[in-house]
Amino acid sequence: EDKVVQSPLSLVVHEGDTVTLNCSYEVTNFRSLLWYKQEKKAPTFLFMLTSSGIEKKSGRLSSILDKKELFSILNITATQTGDSAVYLCAGMNYGGSQGNLIFGKGTKLSVKP
Amino acid sequence: NAGVTQTPKFQVLKTGQSMTLQCAQDMNHNSMYWYRQDPGMGLRLIYYSASEGTTDKGEVPNGYNVSRLNKREFSLRLESAAPSQTSVYFCASSLLPIEQFFGPGTRLTVL
Numbered sequence: 100e101d102k103v104v105q106s107p108l109s110l111v112v113h114e115g116d117t118v119t120l121n122c123s124y125e126v127t128n129f130r131s132l133l134w135y136k137q138e139k140k141a142p143t144f145l146f147m148l149t150s151s152g153i154e155k156k157s158g159r160l161s162s163i164l165d166k167k168e169l170f171s172i173l174n175i176t177a178t179q180t181g182d183s184a185v186y187l188c189a190g191m192n193y194g195g196s197q198g199n200l201i202f203g204k205g206t207k208l209s210v211k212p
Numbered sequence: 213n214a215g216v217t218q219t220p221k222f223q224v225l226k227t228g229q230s231m232t233l234q235c236a237q238d239m240n241h242n243s244m245y246w247y248r249q250d251p252g253m254g255l256r257l258i259y260y261s262a263s264e265g266t267t268d269k270g271e272v273p274n275g276y277n278v279s280r281l282n283k284r285e286f287s288l289r290l291e292s293a294a295p296s297q298t299s300v301y302f303c304a305s306s307l308l309p310i311e312q313f314f315g316p317g318t319r320l321t322v323l
Contacts, residue, residue, distance in 0.1 A: 133311065140316045141216075141314035141317060147310055189255075199257060199260065200245075202247075202254040204252060205254055
């Protein structure tokens with residue numbers, strides 16, 4: 100059975116700290132790994148990673164995929180209170196006619212002033 | 213561009229009642245999805261539609277039916293609601309198998 104496991108499940112840091120969120124996956128016919136940020140409502144897309152070892156960066160956020168060890172990390176440097184959210188990791192497979200997403204349970208990040 | 217819209221935003225049902233959750237997207241996306249999100253469970257796929265006229269079961273389809281009315285609209289129906297279906301329901305769409313765009317969600321409570 101396909102599964103995506105995120106750790107830690109929750110994390111409390113102070114502004115300015117750097118955090119690393121982990122995601123391991125076992126996905127049949129794996130295609131890509133996606134990261135989403137969920138604040139109060141809908142998840143919003145952050146990154147999609149398809150190739151191993153290539154870092155994707157957006158401002159203070161970065162992510163990398165290791166297809167050999169089947170994991171990904173999401174780094175956030177110089178955290179701000181606005182980074183407080185649930186971060187979701189999802190594995191995409193080639194299932195069905197389009198890629199389906201298998202989500203982890205999320206990491207709840209709280210950034211304190 | 214409204215993106216993905218969902219109606220209603222909130223709904224309370226009694227056990228055994230039926231209702232339809234509506235979803236529409238204006239991005240000309242081929243694929244549409246319905247998820248439910250429960251505390252501690254992450255997002256779980258209920259049904260998806262790869263293109264107009266096709267629908268397929270996801271991880272948790274029991275108790276639900278869907279209709280892909282046209283390319284824009286994908287509805288989710290609960291024929292006989294049960295308390296176990298209390299959840300937040302998200303609709304999503306995608307053009308290609310890359311990122312999915314999510315609607316704002318419907319919070320459903322079944323008493």
